[in-house]
Amino acid sequence: MKLLIKNGRVIDPASGKDGQYDVLVVDGTIKKVAKTIEEEADNVLDAKDCFVMPGLIDLHVHLREPGFEYKETIETGCRAAASGGFTTIVAMPNTKPVADSKEIIQLVQQKAESCSKVNVLQAGAITKGQLGQELADIEGMVSIGCPAISEDGKSVRNAHLYKQAMEIAAKKNIPVLAHCEDIDLVNSGVVNQDDRMKELNLPGISNCVEDVIIARDILLAKETGTKLHLCHCSTKDSVQLVKMAKEEGLSVTAEVCPHHFTLTTDDLDPQNSNFKMNPPLRTKEDVEALKLGLKNNIMDVISTDHAPHGEEEKKAGMLKAPFGIVGLETAVPLTITELVETGYLTPMQMAEKLSYNPAKVLGIDKGTLLEGKTADIVIINPNEEYSIDTAQFESKGKNTPFHGRRVKGKVCATIADGTIIYKR
Numbered sequence: 001m002k003l004l005i006k007n008g009r010v011i012d013p014a015s016g017k018d019g020q021y022d023v024l025v026v027d028g029t030i031k032k033v034a035k036t037i038e039e040e041a042d043n044v045l046d047a048k049d050c051f052v053m054p055g056l057i058d059l060h061v062h063l064r065e066p067g068f069e070y071k072e073t074i075e076t077g078c079r080a081a082a083s084g085g086f087t088t089i090v091a092m093p094n095t096k097p098v099a100d101s102k103e104i105i106q107l108v109q110q111k112a113e114s115c116s117k118v119n120v121l122q123a124g125a126i127t128k129g130q131l132g133q134e135l136a137d138i139e140g141m142v143s144i145g146c147p148a149i150s151e152d153g154k155s156v157r158n159a160h161l162y163k164q165a166m167e168i169a170a171k172k173n174i175p176v177l178a179h180c181e182d183i184d185l186v187n188s189g190v191v192n193q194d195d196r197m198k199e200l201n202l203p204g205i206s207n208c209v210e211d212v213i214i215a216r217d218i219l220l221a222k223e224t225g226t227k228l229h230l231c232h233c234s235t236k237d238s239v240q241l242v243k244m245a246k247e248e249g250l251s252v253t254a255e256v257c258p259h260h261f262t263l264t265t266d267d268l269d270p271q272n273s274n275f276k277m278n279p280p281l282r283t284k285e286d287v288e289a290l291k292l293g294l295k296n297n298i299m300d301v302i303s304t305d306h307a308p309h310g311e312e313e314k315k316a317g318m319l320k321a322p323f324g325i326v327g328l329e330t331a332v333p334l335t336i337t338e339l340v341e342t343g344y345l346t347p348m349q350m351a352e353k354l355s356y357n358p359a360k361v362l363g364i365d366k367g368t369l370l371e372g373k374t375a376d377i378v379i380i381n382p383n384e385e386y387s388i389d390t391a392q393f394e395s396k397g398k399n400t401p402f403h404g405r406r407v408k409g410k411v412c413a414t415i416a417d418g419t420i421i422y423k424r
């Protein structure tokens with residue numbers, strides 16, 4: 001099987017290439033990247049005026065299977081990933097049952113393999129049942145291909161237990177993906193603690209809820225030598241703390257989600273609980289700090305925290321609706337519109353944050369268009385303008401505050417392992 005991608009703007013952080021090249025894929029492998037390739041192929045894609053980047057890698061996805069199939073299944077989640085340009089996704093463990101054992105990890109692996117070419121990596125929970133009492137079988141899960149551990153949905157409250165988990169992760173050389181939230185400080189908050197919250201008369205979540213756990217986790221990572229990756233950073237001090245950790249030479253990386261660099265609490269519509277997510281939308285100052293953090297490469301990764309929920313439960317109002325919004329199918333246009341078009345990120349940095357750096361965090365041989373590597377590729381038209389429309393989503397989750405929003409940047413095709421898995 002030969003696939004030839006012609007005339008695209010190849011952007012590949014691994015080689016530093018940014019220019020017009022053709023890409024030849026043979027039997028799932030990138031065979032050649034050259035100025036012009038004249039070769040018969042089974043399939044030819046014209047990528048004129050488009051970015052050709054390594055397939056995107058999302059370090060933070062909730063697939064909801066097993067247990068919450070009404071929100072999303074592995075199959076629908078993978079279809080959403082493909083249509084969003086993602087070829088590898090890390091699934092978070094807050095399923096039912098929790099992904100805290102070899103059995104559940106294997107179940108997800110087998111299902112994913114049978115229904116999609118998207119590379120699904122299931123993160124293992126840190127404690128059994130995510131109850132925070134007893135460590136899960138981390139070594140066992142790692143032995144069958146679990147790429148990382150995470151307690152996402154919550155933090156491990158007991159620092160001693162968490163430190164033990166970090167020691168195992170360090171020994172096994174896998175990263176810890178840290179959801180940073182001090183549950184004792186949350187105080188039933190649902191939106192950011194600021195003037196807007198007072199105006200709306202809703203309970204608030206302060207920046208401290210996130211920042212104190214980020215600080216704790218960085219200190220624990222320093223003591224254990226573990227690779228720490230901070231999930232969905234949303235505050236200005238998170239950027240400061242990551243900067244300090246990096247200056248100390250610690251193995252600390254951090255992600256920012258598109259909703260946190262696009263919206264502020266001023267955009268919040270209190271009647272629409274699709275503006276409710278954890279961490280919450282923050283202030284202008286926080287958003288500007290996150291954007292500068294990405295620009296200055298303090299913040300390494302853009303991840304989606306794709307968190308599908310059912311329509312009914314999301315209608316329960318700001319106080320009662322579950323936290324979370326979908327993100328797989330809006331990440332590319334929001335990144336281009338908010339960060340690339342505005343000059344915060346170069347297209348090369350976009351490829352770094354959405355593919356090359358996430359691959360490095362996981363330590364996997366992906367996120368590159370180098371010859372000889374697996375052909376995971378995304379083709380994006382950065383100039384196409386349109387309105388986001390949830391009716392077009394492959395995800396079961398339609399819970400997004402971005403429905404109807406004008407954006408620029410459209411995924412044209414996604415190729416995983418040499419196969420076209422999405423083409424519009």
Ligand SMILES: NC(=O)N[C@@H](CC(=O)O)C(=O)O
Pocket residue numbers: 062094152153154179276277278279305307308322323324325
């Ligand atoms: N982000 C969210 O608002 N919700 C996530 C949990 C999480 O990522 O912490 C979910 O599982 O729904």
Ligand SMILES: [Zn+2]
Pocket residue numbers: 152153154179180231232278
């Ligand atoms: Zn989380």
Ligand SMILES: [Zn+2]
Pocket residue numbers: 060062092152153305307
């Ligand atoms: Zn999450």
